Amino acid sequence: MDIHLVQGDITEQRVDAIVNAANTSLLGGGGVDGAIHRKGGPEILAExxxxxxxxxxxxxxxxxxxxxxxxxxxARWVIHTVGPVHSATEDRSALLASCFRESLRVADELGAHSVAFPAISTGVYHWPINDAARIAVRTVRETPASVRDVRFVLFDANAYAAFERAVGASDSSDR
Structure with missing residues (x-):
């Protein structure tokens, strides 16, 4: 599986599946969720x-x-996943990792070969970007999947830099 980093708008990615950092209602919201629902149109909300x-x-x-x-x-599909709200008193990292594992599982079930992920839980759910990047990259690398191309689509330079460090750290630990 190849991992690529892109700074930009996830709604513009030409991939098989775009992952949505959804809320539990599945009915749209702010941030990535709102952008996906706005650009994707009423068909997504109907489903x-x-x-x-x-x-x-x-x-x-x-x-x-x-x-x-x-x-x-x-894209062909949107894979909706609900990230955890960050907590300073409770370790919820397994839930964040599950978002990536479960999204890849769904991608495999769909037959998707390319998937674009946002930085799940780093917006209004306040997950620290460096920790989120480390969890995301490690989980994607460790999850067996048929997906060939994983893109992390990061909204700003700070998120891009955090994911770049996480990919570099993951590359060096693989040696």
């Missing part, structure tokens, strides 16, 4: 509402993942 009416009546649990159409995005 999310169907999921809420059937399988996820109480919402998507933290650390889990589920797919919908990508609507008008240049």
């Amino acid at each position: 999310c509402r169907q999921l809420r009416a059937s399988t996820y009546g109480k919402g998507l649990p933290t650390g889990q993942a589920v797919a919908t159409t990508a609507g008008r995005l240049p």
Whole structure:
């Protein structure tokens, strides 16, 4: 699996699947979630509402993942995952790692070969970017998957630099 870093807008990535840092309601929100719903159009929201009416009546649990159409995005699917809110008193890193593992599992079930991830939980959920990058890169590298191309699409230079350090640290630990 190849890992690439991109600074930019995840909604512009031409990949099989875009991962959405969703909230439990699956009905849109701010940040990455809001951008994906706005650019993807009403088709994504319609499928999310169907999921809420059937399988996820109480919402998507933290650390889990589920797919919908990508609507008008240049991808085939959106994989929605709910990241944990960072806590200074409770270690929730396993839940954050689960977001990446479960998203790759769903990507495999879909037959996706390329996946774009945002920096899950680093926005309004306040996860420190360096720690989030370390968890994301390590988890993706350690998760067996048929996905060939993983892109971390980072919104700003600070996030890009954190993921660049995490990839470099992961590369050197593989030797």
